[in-house]
Amino acid sequence: MESKKLSLILLSYYSEHRILGVYSNIKKLLNEHNIPFEFIIVDDGSKDNSYQVALDLEKQEPNVKAFQLSKNYTSHYSIFAGLSICEGACALPIVDDEQQPYDTIVDMYNLWLKGEKIIIPHRITRDDDWKSSLFSETYYKIMNQLTEVQFPTGGADLFFIDREIIDILNKKIHPINTSTVIEILRLGFNPYFYGYHRPLGVNEKSRWTLKKKIRLAKDTFFSSSSFPIKFIFNLGLWVSLISFLLIIFYSYMKLFGDPYWGDMLPKGWTSIILFISFFGGLILFSLGIIAEYIWRIFEEVKNRPGYIIKNK
Structure with missing residues (x-):
C-alpha cells in the first residue's frame, strides 16, 4: 500500500460507452495535481460489453484493475467488492454518469491529507423530476428522524474514506441487507x-428501478433502526391498557347499569366485527414488521456472501 495512493472504484453497470471517457478525464485531472491513484472497475453483472472494455483498458493502463461480479447485486455491494480488493491509503467510489464534478475528488483528497477520515459528499442543489425529489426527500427525512444515523441535506450515497475505515468495513461488517x-x-x-x-444539464436516466429503490430503503431502514420494534x-x-379499561367499564355496565351511559353500549354484531377487524389488522401489521427483522436474522446466520467476484 502506497502511503498516499487513492483507490477510485468505478461502479460499472451497462457502462461500455462511458468507461474510457471517465478514466481519461480523471487521469488527466489527477496527474495535473500529482495524485497517485489506482482505478478499479467493478462491473455489476452487466449484459453488454462493459467488462470487455474494462479488461482492454486494464491491458493498456498499469494502474487499472477490472473485475466482474457474478450477477447484478446493485451498487452498494459493488462498493463492498471494490473495497475488499483496493490497495490505496484512501478510497472513493464513483459513478459513470458524471453527476458529481471530478474537481470534488481533488477537494476531498486534500481534506483527507488534512486528517479527515470520513468525507461524505452531498448535493446542495438538485434538479431531479418531482417524483425522484419527493421519494428522496421523504426517505432521508424518515431516516434522520427514526434511525441512529444522520444524513446531510439532500442525502448521500458515496463517500471518501481512510484506510482505517476500509479495513473496518472489510473485517467487521458483513455486507448483506445493508x-x-x-x-x-x-x-x-x-x-x-x-x-x-451538481452540474446543470446532467440528467442521466437512473438505472435504479423502483423495486431496487424500495429494497434499498427497507434494507437501510431496518439495518439502522429499532423504531419499528419499539x-x-x-x-x-397502550392497546392492552385501553382494552383493560374497556373490560372494567363494560363489566360495570353489565352488572350495575347506568342510564347516563346506556346509549354508549355497543349493540349487535357490527361492533364485534369492527373490533375483530381492527385487532386482526393490527396483529398482522405487527407480525409483518417482526418478520422483516427475523428474515434478516435468517439471512445473516446463513453467512452467505454479499457478493461474488468472478475469476478472470
Missing part, C-alpha cells in the same frame, strides 16, 4: 459533510 453509507455513518469518526453543486411494543402496551 448499505455502505449506513455502515460508515454508524462508525462515528466525526464525518465531514462536503457539499457540492413502536410495536408501545402500541401493544
Whole structure:
C-alpha cells in the first residue's frame, strides 16, 4: 500500500460507452495535481460489453484493475467488492454518469491529507423530476428522524474514506441487507459533510428501478433502526391498557347499569366485527414488521456472501 495512493472504484453497470471517457478525464485531472491513484472497475453483472472494455483498458493502463461480479447485486455491494480488493491509503467510489464534478475528488483528497477520515459528499442543489425529489426527500427525512444515523441535506450515497475505515468495513461488517453509507455513518469518526453543486444539464436516466429503490430503503431502514420494534411494543402496551379499561367499564355496565351511559353500549354484531377487524389488522401489521427483522436474522446466520467476484 502506497502511503498516499487513492483507490477510485468505478461502479460499472451497462457502462461500455462511458468507461474510457471517465478514466481519461480523471487521469488527466489527477496527474495535473500529482495524485497517485489506482482505478478499479467493478462491473455489476452487466449484459453488454462493459467488462470487455474494462479488461482492454486494464491491458493498456498499469494502474487499472477490472473485475466482474457474478450477477447484478446493485451498487452498494459493488462498493463492498471494490473495497475488499483496493490497495490505496484512501478510497472513493464513483459513478459513470458524471453527476458529481471530478474537481470534488481533488477537494476531498486534500481534506483527507488534512486528517479527515470520513468525507461524505452531498448535493446542495438538485434538479431531479418531482417524483425522484419527493421519494428522496421523504426517505432521508424518515431516516434522520427514526434511525441512529444522520444524513446531510439532500442525502448521500458515496463517500471518501481512510484506510482505517476500509479495513473496518472489510473485517467487521458483513455486507448483506445493508448499505455502505449506513455502515460508515454508524462508525462515528466525526464525518465531514462536503457539499457540492451538481452540474446543470446532467440528467442521466437512473438505472435504479423502483423495486431496487424500495429494497434499498427497507434494507437501510431496518439495518439502522429499532423504531419499528419499539413502536410495536408501545402500541401493544397502550392497546392492552385501553382494552383493560374497556373490560372494567363494560363489566360495570353489565352488572350495575347506568342510564347516563346506556346509549354508549355497543349493540349487535357490527361492533364485534369492527373490533375483530381492527385487532386482526393490527396483529398482522405487527407480525409483518417482526418478520422483516427475523428474515434478516435468517439471512445473516446463513453467512452467505454479499457478493461474488468472478475469476478472470
